[in-house]
Amino acid sequence: MPITSSSDGPGVAVVTIDYPPVNAFPAQGWFELADAVRSAGRDQSNRTVVVRAENRGFCAGVDIKEIQRNPGHQNLIDHNRGCAEVFSAVYDCQVPVISAVHGFCLGGGIGIAGNSDVVIASDDATFGLPEVDRGALGAATHLARLVPQHLMRALFFTASTITAQQLHHHGSVYRVVPRDELDDAALEVARDIAAKDGRVLRAAKEALNGIDLQNVHRSYRYEQGFTFELNLSGASDEIRDRFEDDLAKQRADAQKKG
Structure with missing residues (x-):
């Protein structure tokens, strides 16, 4: 299953x-992640949620190939609504959310991490928004x-x-x-939070969101x-097509060198 939920001790x-391989999300994946985070927050036995990832990086953002495979704008609309759902689910989660980030955190990954309450990162983690290079x-x-x-x-x-580090x-x-210490570090912080009274944590999360300046x-x-x-102007399709062409050229060059 692409999105799974589990428990790691009380709360x-x-x-x-x-x-795999890079955690580029299909449109439906955003909604599934949002549902998982919301469900975990609603569970009164939980006092914190850790969002982590397998594979080469935390999140590579949207699956651009999926958008290009689907004519019209519906798939883009689904991705945009899905991203908004995930970011809101993390921000509005009834308990604190910890993001455990490794490798690359791009595009939608920034939305998840940026709306989290705590970010723990591995020493190989990098964060960025390639949106301008992708026509978005x-x-x-x-x-x-x-x-x-x-x-x-x-x-x-x-x-x-x-x-x-920056x-x-x-x-x-x-x-x-x-x-190799990322999961343990994230769970250590999670257990520290989970040791608090759940009623206070839920009130604190709502209060902190309520005083947010943005x-x-x-x-x-x-x-x-x-x-x-x-996208309506056609600029995004042109840029994404160039991106796909560049990737194909890079793969061809790599095969020649190999």
């Missing part, structure tokens, strides 16, 4: 992402929760990545650990409007 729910916009709302405003803009316009410096990544739901949906505009 700790674990939701695992598994879309979105998740600047969530990147702005991880880095200061001007750095967010530089990263967004250049489609550059930032390391876990985010730790900014305070948005709580701990950076070796890759309306993340409205902000992200505003960004998505420009993604639809770029």
Whole structure:
């Protein structure tokens, strides 16, 4: 199963992402992840939720190939609504959400991590939004929760990545650990949180969201409007086609060298 849920001791729910090889999400996957996080939060026996992933990285964002395979705009609409559902599910989860990030955290991965309450990362983790290079916009709302405003803009316009160590410096990544210690580190923090009274944790989560300076739901949906505009203009298809051509060329070059 691509999205699975389990328990790791009293009060700790674990939701695992598994879309090999890079955790690029199909449209339906976003909705399934949102359902899993919401379900874990509604369970009164849970006091925290850990979102983790298998494979080469935490999340590579949307499955661009799926969008290109489906003519018209319905698949794009499904992806956009699905992303909004996941980001909202994480932010509005009734208990604190911990993201355990390894490898690359791109696109939708930034939305998950940026809306989490705690981020634990492996020392090989990098974070970024390649949206400008893919003919789309979105998740600047969530990147702005991880880095200061001007750095967010530089990263967004250049489609550059930032390391876990740099985010730790900014305070948005709580701990950076070796890759093979990531799950244990995330669960250690989860158990520390889960040792608290669940009634207080649920009230605290709602209170902290209530005093947040940014309306993340409205902000992200505003960004998505420009993604639809770029797609309706045809610009996004042209850019995605070039991206696919570049990937094909890179594979061909790699085969020649091999």
